[in-house]
Amino acid sequence: MDELKIEIKNLTKSFMGGEGEVKAIENLNLSIKENEFTVLVGPSGCGKSTLLYMLAGFEKPTSGSILLDNQIIKGPGPDRGFVFQDFVLYPWKTVVRNISFGLEIQGFSQKEAIEKAKQKINLLGLQGFENAYPHTLSGGMKQRVGIARALAYNPKVLLMDEPFGSLDAQTRKLMQEELLRIWNKEKKTVVFVTHSVIEAVFLADRVVVLTDRPSRVKGIIDIHLDRPRDYEHTYTDERYIELREKVLNILKDEVIHHKQHYESV
Amino acid sequence: MGYDNMNKKTIALIMSVIVLWQLIALLMNMKTLPSPVSVAGRTVELIYPKPLLLLHVAESTKRLIIGYLIALVLGLSVGIISGLEGNLKKIINPLMGFMISIPTIAWVPLLLILVGLGDKTIILAIFLGGFFPIAYNMQRGMEIVNLDLIRAAKIMGLKDIKCILHVYIPASMPSVITGARLGIGYSWRALVGAEMLAATEHGIGFMIYASRAFQDVPAMFLGLIVIGVLSYVTDKILITSVENKTIKKWGMVTQHG
């Protein structure tokens, strides 16, 4: 558990845009332990997705480095899984083929891949939807497929970019509980991005608060709440409420004018 | 609203147009406007005892399919490669823009000199008609693929080349269909024009043009109708069926009404 998994050192990322250089991230340092559930919160547009994209290997740092298992991340690879806010499923593949795709890429035969994918179908409660096409599913079901797809080939690290951001409040709470149940079963190092403090504190081992652009680490709050957690109990836990206040207070200076936004589920 | 209902309405509309046409032809009593009955009579003559009309149709269809398939294969290939390779796109797009603005029929006199009378010229014209819309739409389709679809595949370990087959091409199917549909329309037009100038014996365009010498106006009308029907049928068989099995089924197009 205390094994160091990800090490971000002096990370800087800037984009060249129409109005010159935009510094999204500047001198960011962060270490993440194996099987830890880390949640990144920060103002909208501060660089959370950019950071996650660099962890995924989709984008390259401008300077500094990211180590995964002591190796510099050179590009995307199947030691990681990625869950997108707007699902990004393959519309031309059925649910089961979306999930088995990663296994087929790893070299499993189609039959084996589908067999293995079925386990994730069960884990995510997608039974009965195996042969449905994504456009026929609700948002919540789509993201279940998105998570199953990312888990199917058994990556060690799960990167999630506001995965529940486009779901309604009810579905969102349900999915948060589901995610914790799954994470408890399949231990993974999770890096989860959100702008909801309620969500962050509910899920995390550690909440990392980022500053406004250019983003650096503003504070790290350990969330020593009992697991397993569920809304019924955790929600009314005084420590949970205190921790939420604590995170909000650190965020507040960054986003005074947007407080309500960050208090939504 | 039911599909059957729609079909019934379409048939009713066509029937009323034919009845109206017959009435006008009877009232005007003109040699130049043949009635539906005389067109039908001419149709029978052209099928029995000698199935001349069917020969025209078969010849045109054969040319169309050959020319169009070449346009499809080359158009999609050029579109895929230039859609992925920005430098190539910079070179060929001005050329494509130039070529796309030239009506295909304008090529035919030149082709007649370079290639001569007959099938080769006609098929080349069909190819020129279909190629540019197919290539252009395929290229656009490649460019507008959601990058996250590619990223999702790459993090699962998919390599660049395989990405083209497994992600880029299916993701750009709406553009493939649009290009294929425009392309077949342009190919038909090119076919009819080219057959008027370059065919030696058969073909719908040839039939229409040759009918002029005999003042055979019913045959001309018949030719127009056959072109309309054939292009409708080829679209249904080649394009709409693929569309229904792909992007409609996958929900990649919004279906209104």
Ligand SMILES: Nc1ncnc2c1ncn2[C@@H]1O[C@H](COP(=O)(O)OP(=O)(O)O)[C@@H](O)[C@H]1O
């Ligand atoms: N590919 C890009 N090109 C230019 N600017 C970008 C690009 N990606 C992100 N940015 C900019 O970097 C900043 C951080 O973006 P992002 O990481 O998406 O923020 P967040 O996910 O925290 O809302 C924003 O100002 C955004 O406009």
Ligand SMILES: [Mg+2]
């Ligand atoms: Mg973001």
